[in-house]
Amino acid sequence: MYELYQMMLQQMGPTGWWPADSKNEIICEAILIQNTNAENAERATANLRIQTAFDGNALLDLPSAKLENLIRPAGFFKNKGKAIHNFFAWYHQFNYQPELVVQRFGKDLRKKLLTLHGIGNETADVLLTYVFDQPTFISDKYARSLFTHLGIKGLKDYQSLARRCQLTVAFSLADAQEFHGLIDEIGKKYLRRTDHFADSFLDDYQLILH
Incomplete structure (x- = not known):
């Protein structure tokens, strides 16, 4: 292979993939791209960028209705809103530091990611590869x-x-x-x-x- x-x-x-300014942005994009096309996901991503600059605390502090409205272009906005909020609530425990997450879970990280709302197999592997630096x-x-x-x-x-x-x-x-x-x-x-x-x-x- x-x-x-x-x-x-x-x-x-080279493609330089995944194009983003931060790992927090990649997390949001990996959730937003689910079951939609890139154009719709990008519109939702742009809304979040303007509102939060992908700051972890700013994302976490967004009221559910506000978050859902921002990501509405990506579809399934209630489920995706819950996924983003729940992920950053969990990630906050590690001060949004991916290396601390890896230290805590090691080889069991994928299993842990799959327990989080809205994180399926594909999204988990994207996060492993582009956020937690584990080639997958x-x-x-x-x-x-x-x-x-x-x-x-x-x-x-x-x-x-x-x-x-x-x-x-x-x-x-x-x-x-x-x-x-x-x-x-x-x-x-x-x-x-x-x-x-x-x-x-x-x-x-x-x-x-x-």
Whole structure:
């Protein structure tokens, strides 16, 4: 899989993903992007940026109705509002310091994240990779679609790929972050709305997962 990553990086160049000014912003964006498109999530993110600058205490102090109104463009605003509030209420215990969270939970951090409201498998893996600096493969829809094109069968849901695909020690944190960005970029270019993967440089590539 590292060979695939290197090929994509060479052909496409670095994406610099996840583009954000702070880890608190990434947390909010990871929740807001659920079940919506990037444009709607970005509108909600912009509202939060103006109102709070993604300061942890400012986010936590927002009344529920105000928070929900700000993130309304992203849809599911009640559930996402609760997820953001509950996450930062928990994160506040660690003074919004990701390294303190890692020290506390270690390898059990993913399990802990999954107990928080609104944090599912994909969001947990995004947070691990981009907030808590633990390289993780993110088996999102674009990844499943790409890997299906590359010959991996039976990828029906998030866990169907996540169980089969773990990053090797060759992947640094920066590599893991970039790999996700590259997969999503190729997804947006070749797999969004209409599938024209045959036009991509990976059309003849076959992936083998060990």
